[in-house]
Amino acid sequence: MNIQADLTPPLPEGRWALFLDIDGTLLEHAAHPDAVLVSEELRVLLQTIERRLDGALAFITGRSIAAVDHLFAPLKLRIAGLYGLEHRLVPDGPIEAADEPADMAALADEIELELASQAVYVERKGPVLAIHTRAAPQLLARATELVEAALERLPKGYRVIAGNAGVELMPLEAAKGAAIRRFMQLDPFTGRRPVFLGDDTSDENGFETVNAAGGISIRVKPQGETAARFAIEDVASAIAWLEANFVEPAAQASSRNLVA
Template sequence: MPNSRRRSRDVSPVGPRIQPRQEGAVADIGFPLGTVPRLPADAGFFLDIDGTLLDIAERPQLVRIDDDLGHLLATIRDASGGAVALISGRPVAEIDRLFGRNFCVAGQHGAERRDATGKMHQHRVPLAGLRKALKRLRAMAAEHPALVLEDKGMNVAVHYRSAPELGATVREALRRLVEELGDDFELQSGKMVMEIKPSGKNKGTAIEEFLAEGPFRDRLPVFIGDDLTDEFGFELINRVGGCSVKVGEGNSAAHWRLPNADAVRAWLKRFVEREREES
């Protein structure tokens, strides 16, 4: 008999974790906005979007990219020999709409990825069952208009930021759907969101795949993220001796900390400015 209990588990890492900082990482004591390392010239960057580069919006489609952020990312990309990847729960097509087709990118929590050559890699999953689940979730969203249903293609998310009292209802509904879908899908928690996603793919697996390729190979990997979904990335970065940076409050496997998206941008600008001074 299939183990439905395993299928419906919430795959987000949870609970407090206190780990030593990366061996050899030196704190950037001159940076006043957080506890972060001094980045070397050979850093490679993996950047979450919502809650990290941008403040979280009430609805995902409401975010806008300002010119300063676009210029900053392009400058870091050029300074690092192209070693910048956007790592997001959003679909790749949506990320490209926001940032242009200018970066390596992993979307839908690693279910799809575009490498530095422009080649797309997609995790193959049976979508017929997910379409049926989506139909039932649309009915739930119609019953509760404060919920935001997001169809990403291979993932389906339900945001309850405008109705936190519905969190338990959303979680239980998605848990049951994941149980019905079987081993190909699993439940993912996030900040005021629950998501059905393909099993076995996450931000950590996406970063690991990038690290085996140019231009990230042999660079010091840096991953910045803010959510439960980013913990997989932090744990991978820690295993390979990179720099993991958590944005905001809460328990995390990350070794370093920044308070908000503004501080993230300020720290990245500091890297750019130092590179200019030393070049």
């Protein structure tokens, strides 16, 4: 882990591209993914930042694009959903969607049968299966055991990602870093330096990609090792940092929320 205490200056003069995880970064986690709320202030902030960056802002999230659009309605941004298995490359453009394979659907049925009645939420996201144990942390080990055992009977090309309060099973090509690289090849992102804020294990690949591109990687409330070069202590501080660096005039913001 190579986390620095601050950014001086907060963000140098230059052309930036901003990539944002959602849960745990812009929104506090909830026991159920549908229980989170988006404030009007956050919608306005994101809209303002997008305008300031001439459109070079995108969500990079494990949620589906449909779920994000519902959550942030009426705001629509560029987005990579399901860790890059879905894309909307322009705010009003078509969605490149991903379907649920039959073997993943059968596995979800089995896990729901065992765990869904015990405060565990089994979330079906097309080719991605997420098991949320925030409301029943004692079942995280069992949930992880189930998805790891499933790797033996699923087609090759899947992996298990452990999170802060759950576990996910997804195709190998589901990678936030790849999604960021795709956006960086397109206008209005091309020629800019990337900034990526995330909070979880699934964001590490994105941090590595941004570091390699000479950008700025920031992990919110880091736990253990991380590839992120900087840290922010919580969601409220992350939003304050975004507002300070991308909205306030001349970006003369303090970086006091960045911690070692």
